[in-house]
Amino acid sequence: MALTTEQRVRRAAVKLFAAKGFHGTGIRDLAQAAKISPASLYHYMGTKEDLLAAIMRECLDRLLLAARQTLDTVDDPAGQLSALVTLHVMAHAAQPAETRVVDNEVGALSRGRRRVVVGLRDEYEAIWAGAIEKGVSAGVFDVPEPAVTRLALLEMCTGVARWYSPRGALSLDGLADRYAQLALRMLGGPPTGGETAAERAREVATRVWRIRP
Amino acid sequence: MALTTEQRVRRAAVKLFAAKGFHGTGIRDLAQAAKISPASLYHYMGTKEDLLAAIMRECLDRLLLAARQTLDTVDDPAGQLSALVTLHVMAHAAQPAETRVVDNEVGALSRGRRRVVVGLRDEYEAIWAGAIEKGVSAGVFDVPEPAVTRLALLEMCTGVARWYSPRGALSLDGLADRYAQLALRMLGGPPTGGETAAERAREVATRVWRIRP
Numbered sequence: 001m002a003l004t005t006e007q008r009v010r011r012a013a014v015k016l017f018a019a020k021g022f023h024g025t026g027i028r029d030l031a032q033a034a035k036i037s038p039a040s041l042y043h044y045m046g047t048k049e050d051l052l053a054a055i056m057r058e059c060l061d062r063l064l065l066a067a068r069q070t071l072d073t074v075d076d077p078a079g080q081l082s083a084l085v086t087l088h089v090m091a092h093a094a095q096p097a098e099t100r101v102v103d104n105e106v107g108a109l110s111r112g113r114r115r116v117v118v119g120l121r122d123e124y125e126a127i128w129a130g131a132i133e134k135g136v137s138a139g140v141f142d143v144p145e146p147a148v149t150r151l152a153l154l155e156m157c158t159g160v161a162r163w164y165s166p167r168g169a170l171s172l173d174g175l176a177d178r179y180a181q182l183a184l185r186m187l188g189g190p191p192t193g194g195e196t197a198a199e200r201a202r203e204v205a206t207r208v209w210r211i212r213p
Numbered sequence: 214m215a216l217t218t219e220q221r222v223r224r225a226a227v228k229l230f231a232a233k234g235f236h237g238t239g240i241r242d243l244a245q246a247a248k249i250s251p252a253s254l255y256h257y258m259g260t261k262e263d264l265l266a267a268i269m270r271e272c273l274d275r276l277l278l279a280a281r282q283t284l285d286t287v288d289d290p291a292g293q294l295s296a297l298v299t300l301h302v303m304a305h306a307a308q309p310a311e312t313r314v315v316d317n318e319v320g321a322l323s324r325g326r327r328r329v330v331v332g333l334r335d336e337y338e339a340i341w342a343g344a345i346e347k348g349v350s351a352g353v354f355d356v357p358e359p360a361v362t363r364l365a366l367l368e369m370c371t372g373v374a375r376w377y378s379p380r381g382a383l384s385l386d387g388l389a390d391r392y393a394q395l396a397l398r399m400l401g402g403p404p405t406g407g408e409t410a411a412e413r414a415r416e417v418a419t420r421v422w423r424i425r426p
């Protein structure tokens with residue numbers, strides 16, 4: 001299926017912002033990469049910052065949607081954590097360029113837009129915080145400092161975008177699985193128990209991020 | 214003590230590369246921030262890429278030096294891991310801007326220089342790999358996939374540069390301590406046992422990165 005102009009521009013922007021940074025990418029570079037004129041670029045996408053904000057919002061919206069869809073059917077904390085780790089790892093390993101942009105360019109947004117993006121990120125992190133808290137209350141997890149552990153977990157999982165290669169020995173499923181085990185260890189949780197939830201998360205991730213098995 | 218011109222340029226470059234990216238930073242921005250003329254900038258530092266390569270090499274050289282100094286006197290694997298995590302966390306939390314530059318701009322280096330930087334990073338990671346392997350051989354750690362776990366650990370520890378604030382409730386020592394505990398859990402290691410080594414690592418980190426207690 002051919003890409004729409006909007007999709008073509010969006011892809012070119014993700015690639016360029018990831019490689020050269022938002023400030024290092026000119027409108028001309030963008031127009032050239034998307035094979036349209038700078039005037040058409042503006043017509044389709046607005047300013048360079050509009051484009052950046054749209055990319056970030058889309059990434060975070062998807063992650064939020066996927067997390068909510070998955071947790072809808074999972075009740076136990078070990079399952080919830082396994083599902084969240086699986087989703088996060090698969091999404092970030094599958095989208096290294098998007099991850100670079102979302103991670104590195106929040107500072108390039110104007111104040112109002114930054115607030116929106118940070119708000120979405122906070123919503124997403126609150127889902128993680130809720131699952132950890134639930135496990136601690138239920139006596140399933142043993143976590144002295146839940147907020148620090150949550151941040152450590154998220155950085156560990158996001159980090160796959162910086163090193164994972166689909167050409168390596170490890171499949172995306174295998175990677176997500178190993179990370180879910182590491183996460184349960186960090187939380188002092190049961191060594192197993194999240195498998196069904198992780199399976200559900202793999203299905204959601206494969207659909208939302210169009211990951212080929 | 215007044216900074217030398219070289220130090221002033223180096224600091225300005227770290228700040229600008231971190232905020233606007235290597236490609237987004239012009240020679241004029243650098244000269245202006247360091248309060249010298251573009252011609253003097255070139256005289257002191259060579260090209261913009263020379264400057265980037267020097268920043269990266271210095272960061273990695275320091276990390277390697279600190280790791281070797283610390284492990285010189287630590288023999289048990291749990292101690293070695295606690296020490297490595299302590300050093301890495303303190304170094305990265307104390308230098309968020311340098312971390313951004315080293316993490317994000319390797320792709321901006323020409324091939325020969327990239328090889329040098331990647332070589333230093335590989336040397337550093339080999340120290341971690343050695344300590345993990347030693348613990349697995351000794352039956353102290355239980356790690357199904359040592360390489361994946363090492364990368365997960367490193368990303369988790371580097372990630373503090375993206376969220377830690379010295380103005381928050383947690384001290385740098387407390388942060389490092391918590392991370393060393395999380396690392397031992399991930400490795401299936403003993404819950405305690407690295408305290409003396411971590412203490413030694415804190416001393417080295419405080420000296421090498423001039424961290425004020």
